[in-house]
Amino acid sequence: MSAAPVKLPPLVEPASELTVDEVRRYSRHLIIPDVAMDGQKRLKNARVLCVGAGGLGSPALMYLAAAGVGTLGVIEFDTVDESNLQRQIIHGQSDIGRSKAQSARDSVREINPYVNVVLHEERLDSENVMEIFSQYDLIVDGTDNFATRYLVNDACVLLNKPYVWGSIYRFDGQAAVFWSEHGPCYRCLYPEPPPPGMVPSCAEGGVLGVLCGSIGAIQVTEAIKLLTGIGEPLVGRLMIYDALEMTYRTVKVRKDPECAVCGKNPTVTELIDYEAFCGAVSEEAIEAARDSTITPATLKQWIDAGENIQIIDVREPAEYQIVSIPGATLIPKNEFIMGDALSKLPQDKRVVLHCKSGVRSAEVLALVKAAGFSDAVHVGSGIVGWVNQIEPHKPIY
């Protein structure tokens, strides 16, 4: 076992000088001996890309801007939704409906007008990632899905860029710096993504808003350390934060000699199809949903006509509490996977499954059909579609 690298040289050369205004602005950095004029000039010369301006991207962009990182890139294609504002603090009430990238740029400019903001208003994919990443010194990851995370990792390995990674769920956070030249990459830690439907997203499982700040702040701390060459980087270590217990722990992460992308005999030598690698919905679910997917309007007709159906809501109890379809019975998806939920289904009624947006219900549909409920269907657009089309006075989340 090799000892973890404790010291890395600064990633960025210093800018030639700071203006008088900049000296005033960054004075609290300049009087820290480890940062000082040299470190601040390096930050000024630095080019950092933030993938996503959402939960993690918000605090990351704001603190990177305040710290005086000279060029900040933002990749984001989404628009601001009201349900984002509980945690995405770079956006505000008046930004609802606006481009997240443009909203983020405005906030950054308000925090620090000396930052040059570069917007990439597109979805990151295998086609554009190399060209975009090559313009930056370091990548901060604030995405919300496995496919993009593997894409970012592989591009960073191929371009030899440090990848400052963070991930959150409910009350748990994880952070690490992946840099294959000096330590492990993301695939060394997690060689394969979970199968579709096994790990809920924040949209399905929820996230404590302030957790974004806790983990985003760690990411920015690590970015600043790498750019300026101070301290011991979070390379070869995984930081695990538990907000409920209020514990931070680090565990060793080893470089895997068998790693598919950064190992001795890599099998991934160019970018792959990450959507296929990670999959949003399993093959079984796609197959089950084919010809067995109904619209909210059809469900409404069936209810009004008194059809012999049983509506089963496969979401979690907390979601059911927020909003539900009249007459629906709650049986969370996990009870189908692990428990005896199949025995609770009526044999003499047609089963209609739904969840929030149709992913979980498709997974359950596959199980239910395999168990012999051949006429079962699911609502493709879930309760979100139901509320939008049938009961618009009810909340969505």
Next chain:
Amino acid sequence: MPTGPADQSEQSEQSEIRTGPTQKEPAAMAVTVRIPTILRTYTGGAAEVAVEGANLAAVIDALEAAYPGIRARVLDESGRLRRFVNVYVNDDDVRFTEGLATETKDGATLSIIPAVAGG
């Protein structure tokens, strides 16, 4: 800067503090297992549970006996560790030690760390 040995002692100190408040009187090979949020539905919300077992496979069997369903989240259909779940015995990833045969000494802390992608 000293690294390895200092980290080790700090880690074992921490484990001792953590195993303190668990209810069970430490019997043979009592292991503290830290449960991530995502799997706490199986443990009635408990973040940390105490089970017995001389190696990782035995600990997972004991976990399954106490909290049915949890094994399938850690092991795949053929009984291998899932590739998106990391299990640490104290500070070591078992993928780089003996895998399921990794020894779990009395007082060891076992951490289950699943991949999450939220952001």
